[in-house]
Amino acid sequence: MIVSQRLMLLQQMESKFGEQNKEKTSQIQAAETAFKRNLSLLKDIEAAEKSLQTRIHLPPPPELVSLETLYWASVEEYIPKWEQFLLGRAPYPIGVENQNEAENTIQNKAQQ
Template identity: 60%
Template sequence: MASFLAQEDQLAKRHEEILSQRLVLLQQMANHQGDKEAEKTWQMQEADAAHKRNVALLNDIEAAGKKLQSRDHLLLHPDTVNLETLYWAKVEESFPKWEPFFLGRTQAPLGVGKIKPIKQTTSSPRK
């Protein structure tokens, strides 16, 4: 009978050890699950922030593209605008003299020499 009591005592101690190990493992599982949920939350927040940054960048790129297309960004110097206006006025003024030439009906107007082809200069050989 004493051996049964000793064996029962050993089994009770082993049972307590198993229960304490089980409690430790359950606590570790709970901690691990909490860590996974916290990391998932963090990843979701990072993904949302990245998405917002990407949308903002796309909006900025579209706005810059529209600005470039509208040419609002080009504010020419008044002297440049004046020269351009004078140039086009001169073109419009001289166009009637050149129109028959452009249409292939006559030669170039008087005072304009024969157009000479430009000779290409040879560049130095590459090393």
């Protein structure tokens, strides 16, 4: 009786130990798979970062530089006319109403 109970307990312990080993092996494999996946993702992120860094340092296209220059020239031209109006010291600047003319001038300069 005691021997059979001992044998049964021993078998249960061996079974439990085997299950624990299988679970541990499964966890190790999952961790290794996750590590490989994370390493691959990290490499992809580093490659994307490197690609973006090279794009950041490229000079803007000449059309954009020209447009930006024309924009700031227009802003500087109209600031004095609007400044007094925005400060409440002068009426609405009448010369600015003809905005189509200013836009045509900018477009003509951009096309040159």
